[in-house]
Amino acid sequence: MLTKYNPGVIICLRKLTICLGLVFLAFSGFGQEFLFKRNRQKQSITFKCIKNLMVIPVYVDGKGPYDFVLDTGVGPMIITDPSIIDSLNFSKLRKIKVSGLGIETVEAYVSQSLDVKVGSTGIKNIPTAILKEDLFNLSGHLGLKIYGLLGFSFFNSFIVDIRYNENRLIIYDHDAKIKYRGKKIPIEIENQKPYILATVDVPGGKTIEARFLMDTGASHALSLEMLHGTEFPLPEKKIKANLGMSLSGQIKGYVGRVDKFNVGGHVFKNVVAGFPDFKSIADKIDLSKRNGNVGADLLRKFNIQFNYQEGFIYVKPNGLSKTPFEHDMVGMVLYLDQKEYKRVLIGEIDENSPAEKAGLCPDDEIIAVNFKNIDAYSLNELTEMLKSKADRNVIFEIFRDNQVYFKVVRLEKRI
Template identity: 70%
Template sequence: MLTIYKPVVIICLRKLLICFGLILAFFGTNAQEFTFPGRRQLQSINFKCIKNLVIIPLMVNGKGPYNFVLDTGVGPMIITDPSIIDSLDFSMLRKIKISGLGIETIDAFVSQNITAQIGRAKINNIPTAILKEDLFNLSGHLGLKVYGLIGHNFFNSFIVDIRYSENRLIFSDPSRRVKYRGSKIPIEIDNLKPYVYADFEIPDSGKVRAKFLMDTGASHALSMEMLNGKAFPVPSIKIPANLGMSLSGQIKGYVGRIRKFSVGDFVFNDVVAGFPDFESIATKIDLKVRNGNLGAELLRKFDIQLNYQENFMYLKPNSNYKIPFEHDMTGMVIYLDHVQYKRVLIGEIDEDSPAEKAGLCQYDEIFGVNFKPVEFYTLNDLTQLFKSKSDKTIILEIFRDNKVFYKVVHLERRI
């Protein structure tokens, strides 16, 4: 089962789950790998970190580079904008139906006739799922044009060093001797994705060990989905929230905090986590193989070396390690218009949130923030501003119905 999860549990970006279980049956069992040319064994490239997601340049069929999300949570490569493939004839491709968390069944197309290249490393005939369009406006939520996601084929080909502290990606041939840094943590590769065991504390149950999908393509810290075959216990202090956006509506749930969460010897306190409605997700994702999802808001606190071949990773704390976990303090989602990627629009607004109290409405356009034009800010800037400090006042210049309004939002730490 291939899982795409575009997160919004903690930050603005909505995480969507799409189950591509049927895709693997069409791709067969032949292994495809990235390889370096000649004697090269190592390369380093820079990446963009936007809303905790790693965005890398990728060549497709010799053209590009195009922005792709480097996502441990996906198997076959996924292209969300088919315009990058010349002379693509959908009638010649095998069509499958895909479904998932909160979405209606939609069409996708599968291909093994695509070449991809990251740096000097290249792969021919990479298994690929192609969507006819970016149904979920991933580009709008990230603030730059994104053409797809790539995961397992890249991670399975190299020892991959994600240096969040430097926005640098280093990948080397598995045969090359690597100097590991930090603490060694075992991982399991199941159905093309990595899992890690972690311990946490919940009221009335004490310390619990559970299995988490380690997902660099999820910008939240944690999603707690199931415990002992049932809904995960929700903390007493919580706020209702829309945890996902879909073709058929929102995925409901709560946001709260896990008092203590540890991976290996690394312990985190008061971790912000999403608690999706169990009945909504139990029929959409295979909870038999996992209890939850460990995302990049937590992973970015480390520089991470992943070795899929030998089933381990090394974690080394970086400059993000001691930054406390905070939830968005406005209670709203913002995104860029999917046509021009310039207009900043307001999406969902949580009930009884600071945004609702300030009189903001869905589809309002933000012209300015604190008397500066909105162009002065990136989406990353606004994301950080909106969770910066409780009781802080932010003044938004809003365009609605051909009129300009000024709205005062008082940030509130609600959990």
């Protein structure tokens, strides 16, 4: 789902899904790989985990480090801030049309001339899509300057061992001796993205097998989009939600829970899932190859070893595996102003949510929370606070129309 920031058009944080799996780019020469320097065969890299997304340092054409999201849901590398590339002449780059959920067309530019380094590894002439402007406003939503997304080229070059409970990953050359841990599960790599089979309970007591995109670049746990050619059955208890915003309007749907989700014999109960409106997405994206996607709120409950080239993963539950799935208990989106990153603003507010009941409004600026200046919190800390405990009161000091107001929001477990 391609999204563009403006005061009224933002993507909901609970579904920070950059569905660039929907983007089909006509690149040639995908044989390039990241290579270790000299005879090195492994390296450990620390990542920042922000709203469940992995952010790693990347060097582009010898400059950096720049923070990129490590995202199995994208094929070619995507640069969202072209200012990091010197002397970029868009008139000499091949122009392509990017299509995605809820949009008509967006222009991007193709480059195969960039050199990229991650840790002690590098790749020359990496296939890259360059956006002339930041359509995602990832920086605003994550509270950290983000310059792009890195996907297939990285994961296909190594055996990638993601240790979510340690906030680090270990990359191995394919010739290295690897000690695999946990349960082996086959995956399919299609259009440079990994797919996995899992079973999920549906209303009526049935359990069905479904195919899911594994998407480390999606902050939610689960998205259920299609079953047997039509909409996925909705749970009895659900709430209306804006699952995101696109250039042509809101992506509406519901949020509910599924009783059980089983992947590789590991069963998760009461999983929070999004159910996008089928009619609004079916004619925009190809749902024939998947039933939905599994996002990082579920994936992070494992330590995962990806082997794209041989078509499998190993998963081992970590210390996060028993943490229950919780949905946002306030019903609003927070983001940083794109020009002044110190300003925390309110975006979309769900209908009949605690935020709406408390009188908060889109475009309100939050200047303090629980009588502490907003600078005392990271955006990640605020997000965790707002899904931490039902019946907890949170006091917001907001700035609106040149006046200061205090609003008390009572957190509510809505599903």
